[in-house]
Amino acid sequence: MTDRDAVGTMAERFTATYRIETPRSAREAAEAMAGEQSASTFVDVEAETADLQERHGGDVVDVTEIGRAPEPTLPGATPEPGDVDEYVRAEVTLSLPLENVGVSVPNLRTAIAGNVFELQSLSGVRVLDVDVPPEYGEECPTPAFGVDGTRELIGVRDRPLIGTIIKPSVGLAPEETASLVETLVEAGVDFIKDDELIADPPYSPFEDRVEAVMSVINDHEAETGKKVMYAFNVTGDVEEMIHRHDVVRDAGGTCVMVSLNSVGLAAVRELRRHAELPIHGHRNGWGALSRCPQLGFEYTAYQKLWRLVGVDHLHVNGLENKFAESDESVIASARAVQDPIPGDDGALPVFSSGQWAKQAPATYERLGNADLLYLSGGGIMGHPGGPADGVAALKQGWEAATSGIPLEEYARDHEELRASMEAFGDDE
Known part of the structure; x- marks a missing residue:
């Protein structure tokens, strides 16, 4: 040869x-x-x-x-x-x-x-x-929504999309999940997602969870005009995922989530061909494909395959995360997700894992733009002033980042950011 x-x-x-x-x-x-x-x-x-x-x-x-x-x-x-x-x-x-x-x-x-x-x-x-x-x-199917379509559904154009994850990961009944969602939507969050560990378990049947959660989100939209995006975990057999997508759509929902490695490319492709909602791709299990430097995949190759079958949002971890991935790898992954490929002008990178306002300046500086979904659990729910102050602190952190103002300086006139830094910051 x-x-x-x-x-x-x-x-x-x-x-x-x-x-x-x-x-x-x-x-x-x-x-x-x-x-x-x-x-x-x-x-x-x-x-x-x-x-x-x-x-x-x-x-x-x-x-x-x-x-x-x-x-x-x-x-x-x-x-x-x-x-x-x-x-x-x-x-x-x-x-x-x-x-x-x-x-x-x-x-x-x-x-x-x-x-x-x-x-x-x-x-x-x-x-x-x-x-x-x-x-x-x-x-190929490729993403139907990506960055612009997701922004349009959420109604936010001029900053990162601020989101969170339902915690605890497992154990909450539909009504308990809806109660937490009510707190979060009132706090001003843009996006909420199921944890990857919950799909359709006996303690929280999928259809019951969708009904309870969307009742809260739809009521909030009627009162405020803001439609919070909730990514319901539809992971399952192909027929189950398609049915669950329709349940979410019919209830007024605007996003479905899939554990990519659990269902495979062919299943996601079929879901995309049917879907009328953005597909939020969770990469749980990625470490098995990536942690050995001489085995598996670079994210550059991996994410292209999922975008070719139509995934709109792709997780990339975050800076100073709790996992094994370096900051350099996180930024390289996010840039890869944003880079055009044949049939797709760019998908939405999802930053998560230990994120709060502190990482906003470095994330913005190193990525070079704010077209991202920024997920924060403890940074919102653990804020000493409550979830509303947690969301405000994240937005203020990104305002400082995009304006080129140091967090410490911006925090002098922004109480929520100052409280967040006092609660989560280190002693340096």
């Missing part, structure tokens, strides 16, 4: 970029990957003609060595430890024919991230990116 100049043929092919580790040469490993993910197998077979390889074979576009490691990251690679002195690390880009997968994002994922993870020639493999031509994205 030889390199192929992709210029002029990209409309018929897509590319995938990886970071690999191998006990062999990087070129040899890349060739094995291209063959495994396209038309070749480990032995010659009669039907593998030159013509078939020309039409359906994978090509190695680029191999760039980036380092060496004394020991393998993952077990099972051959030659085995002791048989080689070091393991080569490299970035490789493969080109594969679109005809192999058609307009099918689940099969696109298989082509870039299938058996490649099990190859004996690799002791590490991570999908860094995937690029498809414009016509491919145009044929």
Whole structure:
């Protein structure tokens, strides 16, 4: 198999970029990957003609060595430890024919991230990116709402969308959830979501929860004109998700949430084709795909697949979060979500995990814009002045950030922000 100049043929092919580790040469490993993910197998077979390889074979576009490691990251690679002195690390880009997968994002994922993870020639493999031509994205469902559509539904244009999560995560009956929602909507929040751990449990049947919560939200809209967006967790079988979407829609709701990794690309694609509401994509389980630097996915590649099947909002953690992700990774993820891809001009990044006013200036400075959903649990519910002051403090923190005024200075004339900093700030 030889390199192929992709210029002029990209409309018929897509590319995938990886970071690999191998006990062999990087070129040899890349060739094995291209063959495994396209038309070749480990032995010659009669039907593998030159013509078939020309039409359906994978090509190695680029191999760039980036380092060496004394020991393998993952077990099972051959030659085995002791048989080689070091393991080569490299970035490789493969080109594969679109005809192999058609307009099918689940099969696109298989082509870039299938058996490649099990190859004996690799002791590490991570999908860094995937690029498809414009016509491919145009044929995919892609987000129906994204940033602008979500802003229009909520009625907020000039600042980040401020939201929160129902806590405790589990255990609240529908009426208890509705009581908490009443407190939150009166506090001035823009967005509320179910926790990912609650969908349709016996203690809180989905339809009962929707009825109770939307009664509060609809009454609040009638009194104030403001429609708070609530993302109901519809995660389940495909038929269940579609039915639950319709329950939310018919009750006047404006968003549904899905645990992406639990239901898969095909299920989300079907929901998107039916949906009349934004899809809030929760990435719980992401750590299993990302925490080992030599295995799994970069978020750049991962989020593209979900946007191609129509997810409008995508979680990216937040700065100084409670999880293992670095601030650099969070910002890179948020930028990736906002960057246009074929068929989609940008989705809405969702910042969460330990967020309060403190992180607003750094988030704004590093991201460069305020097109985001900023979720805060304790920062709202734990504010010493109550939830209304918690929401006000978050808005004031973002006012300071977008105006270029230090929080400490802005807090002198804004009591809610000052109280938040006194309650949640450190001793520095």
